Amino acid sequence: MGLNFCPKCGTKLDASSDTCIKCGYNISERKNNYELAEEIQNSSIEYADFVQRAFAWFIDMIVVILISSPLSLFLNFGSILLLTNFYNFLIGFCYFWLLEAFNNGQTLGKFMLKIRAVNNENLKIANPTMYALNNLTKASGFLILDLIFGILFYYSEQDSNKNILRFTQHLAHIAVIKA
Numbered sequence: 001m002g003l004n005f006c007p008k009c010g011t012k013l014d015a016s017s018d019t020c021i022k023c024g025y026n027i028s029e030r031k032n033n034y035e036l037a038e039e040i041q042n043s044s045i046e047y048a049d050f051v052q053r054a055f056a057w058f059i060d061m062i063v064v065i066l067i068s069s070p071l072s073l074f075l076n077f078g079s080i081l082l083l084t085n086f087y088n089f090l091i092g093f094c095y096f097w098l099l100e101a102f103n104n105g106q107t108l109g110k111f112m113l114k115i116r117a118v119n120n121e122n123l124k125i126a127n128p129t130m131y132a133l134n135n136l137t138k139a140s141g142f143l144i145l146d147l148i149f150g151i152l153f154y155y156s157e158q159d160s161n162k163n164i165l166r167f168t169q170h171l172a173h174i175a176v177i178k179a
Helices: 027-043 050-075 081-102 108-113 128-134 143-155 167-172
Strands: 115-119 174-178
Touching: 050 081, 050 108, 050 115, 050 174, 081 128, 108 115, 115 128, 128 167, 128 174, 143 167, 167 174
Parallel strands: none
Antiparallel strands: 115 174
């Protein structure tokens, strides 16, 4: 993290500056302190455990069912099961994706359990494309395959993050942390 302005006199700084050109303040020491503070902050992050994540998903699926069931009856998809499943998937995908992408990585279930989905590389809010990829299977029957493939392909790797279980999470570089 670079300093944009001198903390002593407020002069605008170049990203590569070690001293302020106006007052001579030593900025390199201050930069090192910022980098150390950021490293300490990132190391104190706690990942959400499987039970928290599963319970948040369960709460979210109840919300999705409460939204999609009345709409399915209203639109009369009940007689065509394939359309009903696609419709439920579409509502579920939009629910998970929109809430995570535009609500700081939290769906209603994650909010209630005080966890959030973030970019695994910098532990900050991810971009909407990453959340879309992460949520491709959450509202479908493919979630169990996503979990199995994720465990088979990545969980056994020594350098992998053991807190990322699903295959689509690995593709999207998403982790779930305690908020």
